[in-house]
Amino acid sequence: MSETLPETGCSEYQSLSRRDVFRTGLGVGIAAILPSWLPNVVMAQSASSRDIIVSVFLSGGMDGMSLVVPFGDPDYYTGRPNLAIARPDAAGTGPKATALDNFFGFSPGMMPLMPAYTAGELLVAHATGSVDPSRSHFDAQRYIEAGKPRDLSIASGWLGRHLATMAPMKAGAPLRAMSLTSGLPRTLLGAPKTLPITSPATYTIGGDANTAAARAQFIANDYATATDPIAANALDAVNTIALLKSVNFTGYTTQNGAAYPTTAFGNAMKSAAALIKADVGVEAIHAFLGGWDTHNQQGPIATLDGGYMHTQMLQLSSTLAAFHADVIQGTTSANVTVVVISEFGRNARENGNRGTDHGRGNVAFALGKKINGGKVLTNGWPGLARENLESGQDLRVTLDHRDILAEIVQNRLGNSNLSVIFPDYTPRFRGVTKA
Amino acid sequence: MADPIVPDDAVAAIPSRRRFFAAGAGAVAALAGASSLAGQSVGLRGKPLPTPVGSTVDPSADWKDPVLRLVRRITMGLEPAEVALARQLGYYGYLEYQLNASAIDDSAVDSYIATNLPMLSQTTAQLKAAATAANDNGAESVSQLRDATLYRAVFSRRQLKERMVEFWSDHFNIATSKSTYYKVADDRDVIRPYVLGKFPDMVRASATSAAMLLYLDQNTSRTPTPNQNYAREIMELHTLGVDGGYTQDDVAQLSRILTGWSFDTNGAFTFVTGSHDRTAKLFMGTTYAAMAATATAAQQRSEGDAAITQLVNHANTARYIATKMARWLLAYEPPAAVIDATAAAYLATGGDIKAMIRTILTPKNLMAAPAKLKRPFHFATSFMRATATEVYAARPPRQAMDQMSQMTFNWEQPDGYPDRVDWWSGLITQRWSYAQNFANANSTTTVRVNTLTRFRAPVDTAEGVVNQINLRLFGGEAPTGLKAALLAYLKAGTYSDARVRETLALAASSNQFQWY
Numbered sequence: 001m002s003e004t005l006p007e008t009g010c011s012e013y014q015s016l017s018r019r020d021v022f023r024t025g026l027g028v029g030i031a032a033i034l035p036s037w038l039p040n041v042v043m044a045q046s047a048s049s050r051d052i053i054v055s056v057f058l059s060g061g062m063d064g065m066s067l068v069v070p071f072g073d074p075d076y077y078t079g080r081p082n083l084a085i086a087r088p089d090a091a092g093t094g095p096k097a098t099a100l101d102n103f104f105g106f107s108p109g110m111m112p113l114m115p116a117y118t119a120g121e122l123l124v125a126h127a128t129g130s131v132d133p134s135r136s137h138f139d140a141q142r143y144i145e146a147g148k149p150r151d152l153s154i155a156s157g158w159l160g161r162h163l164a165t166m167a168p169m170k171a172g173a174p175l176r177a178m179s180l181t182s183g184l185p186r187t188l189l190g191a192p193k194t195l196p197i198t199s200p201a202t203y204t205i206g207g208d209a210n211t212a213a214a215r216a217q218f219i220a221n222d223y224a225t226a227t228d229p230i231a232a233n234a235l236d237a238v239n240t241i242a243l244l245k246s247v248n249f250t251g252y253t254t255q256n257g258a259a260y261p262t263t264a265f266g267n268a269m270k271s272a273a274a275l276i277k278a279d280v281g282v283e284a285i286h287a288f289l290g291g292w293d294t295h296n297q298q299g300p301i302a303t304l305d306g307g308y309m310h311t312q313m314l315q316l317s318s319t320l321a322a323f324h325a326d327v328i329q330g331t332t333s334a335n336v337t338v339v340v341i342s343e344f345g346r347n348a349r350e351n352g353n354r355g356t357d358h359g360r361g362n363v364a365f366a367l368g369k370k371i372n373g374g375k376v377l378t379n380g381w382p383g384l385a386r387e388n389l390e391s392g393q394d395l396r397v398t399l400d401h402r403d404i405l406a407e408i409v410q411n412r413l414g415n416s417n418l419s420v421i422f423p424d425y426t427p428r429f430r431g432v433t434k435a
Numbered sequence: 436m437a438d439p440i441v442p443d444d445a446v447a448a449i450p451s452r453r454r455f456f457a458a459g460a461g462a463v464a465a466l467a468g469a470s471s472l473a474g475q476s477v478g479l480r481g482k483p484l485p486t487p488v489g490s491t492v493d494p495s496a497d498w499k500d501p502v503l504r505l506v507r508r509i510t511m512g513l514e515p516a517e518v519a520l521a522r523q524l525g526y527y528g529y530l531e532y533q534l535n536a537s538a539i540d541d542s543a544v545d546s547y548i549a550t551n552l553p554m555l556s557q558t559t560a561q562l563k564a565a566a567t568a569a570n571d572n573g574a575e576s577v578s579q580l581r582d583a584t585l586y587r588a589v590f591s592r593r594q595l596k597e598r599m600v601e602f603w604s605d606h607f608n609i610a611t612s613k614s615t616y617y618k619v620a621d622d623r624d625v626i627r628p629y630v631l632g633k634f635p636d637m638v639r640a641s642a643t644s645a646a647m648l649l650y651l652d653q654n655t656s657r658t659p660t661p662n663q664n665y666a667r668e669i670m671e672l673h674t675l676g677v678d679g680g681y682t683q684d685d686v687a688q689l690s691r692i693l694t695g696w697s698f699d700t701n702g703a704f705t706f707v708t709g710s711h712d713r714t715a716k717l718f719m720g721t722t723y724a725a726m727a728a729t730a731t732a733a734q735q736r737s738e739g740d741a742a743i744t745q746l747v748n749h750a751n752t753a754r755y756i757a758t759k760m761a762r763w764l765l766a767y768e769p770p771a772a773v774i775d776a777t778a779a780a781y782l783a784t785g786g787d788i789k790a791m792i793r794t795i796l797t798p799k800n801l802m803a804a805p806a807k808l809k810r811p812f813h814f815a816t817s818f819m820r821a822t823a824t825e826v827y828a829a830r831p832p833r834q835a836m837d838q839m840s841q842m843t844f845n846w847e848q849p850d851g852y853p854d855r856v857d858w859w860s861g862l863i864t865q866r867w868s869y870a871q872n873f874a875n876a877n878s879t880t881t882v883r884v885n886t887l888t889r890f891r892a893p894v895d896t897a898e899g900v901v902n903q904i905n906l907r908l909f910g911g912e913a914p915t916g917l918k919a920a921l922l923a924y925l926k927a928g929t930y931s932d933a934r935v936r937e938t939l940a941l942a943a944s945s946n947q948f949q950w951y
Contacts, residue, residue: 059847059848060847060848133683134677135667135683135686136667136671136677137848137849137850138671138677138848138850139677155857179861182840182841182862183840183853183858183859183861183862184857184858184860184861189857194861195861195864196861196862197864198840198862198865203864204864204868205864205867205868205871205944206868206871206872207871207872207875207937207940208933208937211928211937214924214927215871215937215940215941218920218924218941219867219941219944219945221920222917222920222941222944222945222946223946225490225492225916225946226490226494226946227490227491227492227493227494229856229857229860229861230808230856230860230863230946230949231490231946233860233861233863234863234946237861237863237864237867240864241864290847290848291847293664293848295651295652295662295663295664296652296655296662349660350660351656351660351661351662351663352655352656352657352658352659352660352661352662353652353655353656353660353662355652355662357662357663357664358663358667391683
């Protein structure tokens with residue numbers, strides 16, 4: 001394990017009281033069940049300046065070195081003879097990186113996000129990730145979503161525990177969090193009043209309008225005696241059907257000329273925007289963009305291998321750029337912070353298929369008015385020379401992703417129960433948020 | 436640093452612990468001491484509900500009949516004729532009948548598919564030619580595969596086989612977004628022949644399947660920079676399991692051993708000597724000696740076969756497969772003794788799947804097992820079976836099923852669709868919507884739920900309908916409260932076919948119908 005990432009919480013974990021929090025923290029009504037003798041868990045109260053959070057997971061292991069190019073490291077070019085993006089000062093008119101500082105630059109596919117970066121509202125973090133060396137998609141994603149590596153006894157997610165230890169942003173909100181995914185991701189497990197909703201615009205039971213209320217009543221009564229989580233899900237669902245009917249998704253008009261790509265991810269983020277603007281009390285939204293497992297013919301520029309990765313990056317950056325213009329710079333009742341992470345990065349060196357295999361250190365993003373953006377944050381660039389690579393192949397992780405998330409949770413979401421949200425970890429704040 | 440994972444014995448010492456994670460928020464009920472919400476009004480117009488707290492009563496509480504429990508577990512849903520057959524054969528008789536799937540006449544389904552979904556019998560070369568001609572990248576053949584998968588699950592008499600097709604299709608998951616029409620051949624030639632056979636045979640078939648090699652980038656892996664994708668997943672997901680005792684170096688070594696495993700333009704397996712790494716390897720403690728340039732293709736390929744033999748013979752593979760099968764067939768948290776016995780059966784029989792199923796599905800184990808939540812696919816098949824849905828076109832009912840977020844062969848990552856309550860339970864509105872729409876299906880060209888013959892007969896009254904719902908959807912074991920609520924709903928309006936269909940939709944939407 002990296003020396004720059006000390007893990008100091010193991011003995012603390014042995015305390016039974018702490019474990020009880022996670023055992024019971026999965027459910028609704030946590031205020032009623034948190035033991036009163038647990039002094040470090042204080043139900044956080046709604047702060048007027050609290051942000052809404054949008055969490056984006058890039059599944060498959062996004063190749064951060066294609067998104068944010070370490071052009072200042074010559075070994076990047078040695079290890080990736082076919083895939084590297086040329087330096088900003090490279091000769092010729094071919095595609096090249098655009099400098100973010102004197103070491104890192106955006107790929108052509110990331111350029112739609114440059115306005116957010118120059119506005120100081122997009123923070124780029126590099127060589128970040130989990131302290132756990134797993135290169136399994138599923139373990140790595142689980143540990144990141146759980147907010148603690150290697151502990152399979154933690155089923156809930158960091159964002160779920162944030163919501164469970166926080167009073168609702170809007171009293172009585174029927175839905176506090178939503179995942180625009182085809183199932184509930186671990187990140188949100190444990191959150192009260194939270195549902196996965198693939199298409200908020202068509203969230204309805206259907207059938208005869210004259211009997212709709214009676215049928216909904218039947219269902220609510222029936223599930224009242226079900227086991228949880230399905231009982232809670234069902235009752236939240238009945239209320240959410242009514243709630244979402246009041247939100248105009250199909251006629252939603254963006255601000256500042258923002259245009260979301262008409263992809264699933266673009267549509268999801270547009271729905272998120274509509275929901276946030278409707279001000280119905282949804283305070284956390286999770287979205288996902290897959291397709292990053294680029295073992296083969298990666299194509300980080302448009303002219304290589306069909307430009308697959310280039311197209312992926314464009315989809316990500318155009319969607320986030322639209323969200324930035326529409327929501328971050330638009331009119332909302334609360335500030336909005338976006339975090340973007342992936343389970344791991346990819347090998348420093350390309351493989352024989354002009355792709356990259358599972359790696360370690362990666363890029364993460366935070367976006368928001370109160371994000372200390374316009375810079376590339378690292379805890380030291382570990383370097384891509386072979387002797388500096390983890391297992392001889394991967395960019396090391398020098399910045400624990402929890403440092404980024406924890407600072408946002410405390411400073412932007414107003415929740416200081418960090419020992420519950422990121423168990424057995426003492427995060428170091430690194431100037432991710434503005435004062 | 437100390438291992439932070441709580442050891443199993445410590446977990447066992449906290450009796451409620453597993454339940455907290457298995458059932459999620461349900462565990463809160465006991466601590467909070469709150470009562471059920473039955474009878475409280477619903478905030479339909481934005482009026483928030485009080486904090487919901489569920490029951491601790493397992494949905495299986497009313498399931499007294501072991502034979503019915505077996506039918507729930509090894510079929511795609513209760514159906515009167517199947518239940519009658521099971522009762523006639525008895526618990527063990529019915530299990531053996533379903534295990535011996537090839538002896539069950541399934542000609543009606545085979546004939547339907549041969550006539551209506553003909554691409555399923557095409558060779559990969561034909562599928563490729565059709566994709567080229569239609570310029571659809573194989574979309575139509577994949578659609579036919581999806582149609583056939585649902586159709587078979589509903590109508591095949593080899594019901595346990597279909598349950599295992601679903602299981603193994605997730606285990607050896609392949610997304611058609613990448614593998615396109617190759618998956619049609621994989622389903623036919625790799626998955627279906629082995630789902631009740633020997634596990635090692637299925638691993639070997641999968642390792643030479645064009646769809647799998649393409650999906651996990653093995654077909655283009657070559658020395659000196661091999662692609663590690665398949666080498667990792669065959670260990671992590673297909674055999675040993677993520678904690679199965681291999682290292683990152685073993686991943687690299689196996690990727691070198693497997694260089695050259697590819698397929699030709701017709702989708703047939705081929706070994707590409709020019710791609711193979713002939714230098715020495717050390718894989719999980721076994722040395723593979725360097726080979727001369729003169730080594731034949733068969734010799735060079737044989738190290739891959741030997742490495743796969745290492746994997747399928749490994750005790751950790753036995754345990755991993757035993758655990759996963761017990762989760763599928765028995766319970767989310769199967770008893771340790773069941774896993775031990777099933778892993779032992781694997782090792783004693785060379786991975787015989789039938790022997791493992793017999794070990795898992797004893798009446799004693801099954802009577803002690805809590806209910807499992809149907810996934811959307813299973814929910815759809817059980818609805819169609821219970822209602823004796825008449826299918827005149829295979830695609831519309833399949834597309835209706837797709838709306839519940841479990842389109843077959845569409846899970847992008849190689850771990851397959853989750854089999855966890857917490858993943859699916861929030862997608863409940865989609866099920867209610869499906870039931871509401873499907874209960875109204877009344878077309879003799881696409882899909883029909885024939886209420887007149889299936890529910891309004893033999894007795895065309897409210898009581899008669901609820902009785903049929905109880906028999907067809909719940910095997911006669913519907914909870915008393917549910918039967919009363921359905922009857923009350925049916926009687927609250929004018930008795931009509933529309934009201935009957937609404938009541939049927941509500942029965943299928945009920946909590947009880949979501950479990951098996």
